[in-house]
Amino acid sequence: xxxxxxxxxxxxxxxxxxxxxxxxxxxxxxxxxxxxxxxxxxxxxxxxxxxxxxxxxxxxxxxxxxxxxxxxxxxxxxxxxxxxxxxxxxxxxxxxxxxxxxxxxxxxxxxxxxxxxxxxxxxxxxxxxxxxxxxxxxxxxxxxxxxxxxxxxxxxxxxxxxxxxxxxxxxxxxxxxxxxxxxxxxxxxxxxxxxxxxxxxxxxxxxxxxxxxxxxxxxxxxxxxxxxxxxxxxxxxxxxxxxxxxxxxxxxxxxxxxxxxxxxxxxxxxxxxxxxxxxxxxxxxxxxxxxxxxxxxxxxxxxxxxxxxxxxxxxxxxxxxxxxxxxxxxxxxxxxxxxxxxxxxxxxxxxxxxxxxxxxxxxxxxxxxxxxxxxxxxxxxxxxxxxxxxxxxxxxxxxxxxxxxxxxxxxxxxxxxxxxxxxxxxxxxxx
Numbered sequence: 001x002x003x004x005x006x007x008x009x010x011x012x013x014x015x016x017x018x019x020x021x022x023x024x025x026x027x028x029x030x031x032x033x034x035x036x037x038x039x040x041x042x043x044x045x046x047x048x049x050x051x052x053x054x055x056x057x058x059x060x061x062x063x064x065x066x067x068x069x070x071x072x073x074x075x076x077x078x079x080x081x082x083x084x085x086x087x088x089x090x091x092x093x094x095x096x097x098x099x100x101x102x103x104x105x106x107x108x109x110x111x112x113x114x115x116x117x118x119x120x121x122x123x124x125x126x127x128x129x130x131x132x133x134x135x136x137x138x139x140x141x142x143x144x145x146x147x148x149x150x151x152x153x154x155x156x157x158x159x160x161x162x163x164x165x166x167x168x169x170x171x172x173x174x175x176x177x178x179x180x181x182x183x184x185x186x187x188x189x190x191x192x193x194x195x196x197x198x199x200x201x202x203x204x205x206x207x208x209x210x211x212x213x214x215x216x217x218x219x220x221x222x223x224x225x226x227x228x229x230x231x232x233x234x235x236x237x238x239x240x241x242x243x244x245x246x247x248x249x250x251x252x253x254x255x256x257x258x259x260x261x262x263x264x265x266x267x268x269x270x271x272x273x274x275x276x277x278x279x280x281x282x283x284x285x286x287x288x289x290x291x292x293x294x295x296x297x298x299x300x301x302x303x304x305x306x307x308x309x310x311x312x313x314x315x316x317x318x319x320x321x322x323x324x325x326x327x328x329x330x331x332x333x334x335x336x337x338x339x340x341x342x343x344x345x346x347x348x349x350x351x352x353x354x355x356x357x358x359x360x361x362x363x364x365x366x367x368x369x370x371x372x373x374x375x376x377x378x379x380x381x382x383x384x385x386x387x388x389x390x391x392x393x394x395x396x397x398x399x400x401x402x403x404x405x406x407x408x409x410x411x412x413x414x415x416x417x418x419x420x421x422x423x424x425x426x427x428x429x430x431x
Contacts, residue, residue, distance in 0.1 A: 020146075077191060078126055244372065307329070
């Protein structure tokens with residue numbers, strides 16, 4: 001389909017529908033966070049087991065299977081892959097509600113991870129194909145709102161349902177909308193031509209998609225991609241660790257109920273985080289037109305400036321101040337998504353985008369989603385004999401300090417970004 005036929009309204013609808021799918025993805029992924037405490041109490045689990053359930057077990061399959069699925073998405077119908085994946089993870093989320101023991105629940109969560117592996121990389125590539133490099137951070141940030149909207153629904157709905165009807169009902173009810181969205185996507189989702197918005201040569205446009213090895217080597221050899229991947233992985237490790245354990249922290253330290261926690265986090269993360277994500281993408285597009293390095297600087301500066309608020313929130317004895325102090329870091333928690341992904345897709349060829357996203361997500365999620373919640377659980381269990389309930393907020397505070405490490409890699413990424421983009425665009429025009 002020529003670019004002229006893919007109208008502005010059709011592009012906006014496609015971004016909106018993909019965002020809706022990503023919202024369902026995030027609801028089903030993160031609903032477990034608000035349910036950890038009732039699951040722990042019913043099944044008599046340790047924090048390490050909960051960390052495995054909410055992190056590593058899901059992440060291994062989610063991240064690993066994303067690579068072969070993205071490889072297919074660079075060659076075949078991205079629409080069909082997304083719809084199949086959406087249907088699978090919705091069904092497996094429902095199955096989580098049928099689990100009668102820890103092993104069954106763990107296997108069901110693995111099934112959710114298998115399904116969710118197929119939605120994000122193709123969606124990233126479709127959005128980047130519809131928008132020019134200088135306009136990508138905004139639409140990708142809109143897509144990232146699925147994180148905040150999904151968390152809003154997971155915490156608000158999950159907390160209420162769990163308190164009144166039990167944690168199994170929460171899993172089952174949030175799974176149903178995904179199936180309805182799959183039907184909607186089947187009839188209305190349009191897949192844009194690969195490279196539609198890029199200035200590529202005719203030879204490149206018709207070339208066979210590169211192998212995963214070639215994509216991986218290109219990413220490794222491009223310094224700004226390498227540094228940006230390390231930096232975002234560290235930020236994601238902090239974020240996933242916090243999201244997984246904040247509900248348990250508010251329950252153990254401040255005595256809040258599941259419903260109270262759900263309402264509170266739904267508004268802080270859903271509304272505050274949503275505004276921060278959207279504004280961050282818009283600001284990155286605006287400032288990036290003056291200096292492309294702002295796409296990195298904006299993530300770097302907001303992360304470091306909000307780190308002290310996270311630590312203070314975990315260490316305060318006041319529930320009121322804990323909630324107030326969480327607002328700044330939560331508001332920029334997903335800000336990294338739009339600008340960093342826009343830069344990745346600007347630095348790789350159009351026929352590499354799904355694979356490049358999958359490789360990045362593999363690294364991000366194996367470490368961030370896999371290690372973040374688990375590391376906090378391990379640290380909490382290790383410190384509990386000495387510090388009791390205070391062990392959990394201490395573990396979360398230690399995790400927040402990793403932001404300083406991420407700052408270094410963001411700085412190195414910004415240093416080489418301008419030259420790397422120039423080299424990439426020259427290559428695409430010449431080949």
